Amino acid sequence: MYVDFFDPHEPWDPPRWYVDMYDPGYKGEEVIYPAYGSCGYLTEDELSHIRAMYAGEAMLVDK
Numbered sequence: 001m002y003v004d005f006f007d008p009h010e011p012w013d014p015p016r017w018y019v020d021m022y023d024p025g026y027k028g029e030e031v032i033y034p035a036y037g038s039c040g041y042l043t044e045d046e047l048s049h050i051r052a053m054y055a056g057e058a059m060l061v062d063k
Contacts, residue, residue, distance in 0.1 A: 008057030010034070018056030023049050 011032040019026070026049045031042065034050060042050070
């Protein structure tokens with residue numbers, strides 16, 4: 001038997017309460033599918049929020 005989880009891969013779209021644990025109150029754009037390569041087009045807030053969404057995905061899978 002082989003069991004595999006695709007997550008935590010994009011799209012990073014865990015339930016909001018998981019993301020809010022890492023980045024509460026974020027009001028910017030939800031970048032759930034980043035462009036691979038340079039991240040110069042993202043603001044620091046967007047980068048922090050992407051990390052929060054990834055952490056939320058990982059926590060969801062662990063639960």
